Amino acid sequence: MKTDAGDTRPGTIGPGVEQAAPNLHSFSGAGLRPRRHIAPAIRRLLGPILVLALWWAAAIAGHGRRLPAPDAVLATGTDLVRSGQLPDAIAASLQRVATGVALGVSAGLVLALLSGLFRIAEDLIDAPVHILRALPALALVPLAILWFGIGELPKVLLIAWATCFPVYLNTFAGIRSVDRSYDELARSLQLGRWTVVRRIVVPGSLPGFLVGLRYSLTLGWLVLVVSEQINASSGLGQLMTEARQFFRTDVMFVCLDSYGLLGWLSDRFVRTLERHLLAWRREYQNR
Template sequence: MSVEIGLNERSPTTDESLRLGMDDRLATPVRSRRARRQVPHGLGRLLGPVVLVALWFVATSAGWVDARTLASPAAVWDAAQRLLETGQLQDNLLVSLQRAMTGLAIGVTVGVVLALVSGLTRVGEFLLDANLQMLRSMPILALVPLAIVWFGIGEEVKILLVSLAVMFPIYLNTHAAVRGVDSRFVDLASTVGLGRIALVRRVILPGALPGFFTGLRFSVAIAWLVLVVSEQINASSGIGYLMTQARNIGQTDVIMVGLVVYALLGLISDTLVRLLERKALTWQSTLQSR
């Protein structure tokens, strides 16, 4: 009887310890997966640039690349500090930001309006879409000579080039998103008695937002690309002008400073667009999580 009681007293403890041990072993992979998930997304996105800079440092330090061809990160850092002390970097950066933001605002506005007119009306599509597709096939930079003839060599031509380059990705992606709205939602809106304006505001525009943000990400990157070239054409200010002056006297470190600035601007602007997209499309992430 005593032996039986002793066994009965020990067995729950033994079973409980086995169960706890099994739970700990099963929970270990879960904890490790949770630990991996806790890495901030923004910090993970910095991994690629960090690796790129490390490769750049190794290539220049080991002598694989001539310093006259590609300045080292240390030389670029010294050049950036020198430009900051003289105020050249801040002044030219401010000018480039003004040009890019103005051109981006104009291009996005025009692209969205054209996409809505062409996507929502049959007449608008007939009048606009073919012409815009022809213009899109032309290289934007090939229009530089004609733009200079029309607008001179001032600020207008640079903003015009950025606006044109930005407009087409916005138009294409927004137009495709407007036309790609699920017809079932349109039928449901008609069933509940929504008018055309309410249909556009409550169904078509929210449904086209993902395409709009895709075009906006392309447009932001293209804006900086076109700005680099436009600021090297008869410019007297801007990061592109600073790089042109450095090229004339062989300062590769200053050229690299300009390239790094453009790269950082592109990364920051793309991150801001992604954050804006995440805030605006919270309903989409909620549906996808179900």
């Protein structure tokens, strides 16, 4: 096909000469070599498989007493599941984390909305929150025992304390990062304040809130490990305490693996929420 001398369409070199446009999605890197695609599910498994291989190699290298092999841990975990000890411990730990995270996330979300929407609330809330978040949750264990005893309440409150601040920080940042052009659009449409909050501010701050929720769930499991050492009569922490007394490293590794798996499942739960709640954002459409 002939073209004019001034034709600058893609795929043309000069008058009367055409060149096939390269398929940029089929090549990458120097030399335009074909890209080899690996299924996402396989890519996600490579990291855990590598960790498992290193663990097995270390156990074979002669540290079997202090570092049990993965097959020994699997056998112990199977026995604990059959006896009902592991399911009961996981259920008790899940209940503590769910209650603590619910309290902490709710408090952080309310404080962030107040500080983000009202200047006077920011002046009253923001500085104290930043002061309090500098206090390590684990350093508050002695005070929690002194004030609330050794029952379930201090365990739940420690988890709530740790999980409040990530939600506050990320949600507050999300509210303040909403594009100003939306505010001008709302004024031109004469939208009410609460309509703006519901239709613009809340959707705009939702990504920040979900990031804070992911951090909070991780912190919740970390604090649970320590809080369950406070005279717990059930839960993974109590199971680990008994295993430590009898030098059962295999049981301890079962509990640690359970903590890690539960934390990973919590993170995947939030990622699933992101895909559904933020489907309108381009960067979340193919996740």
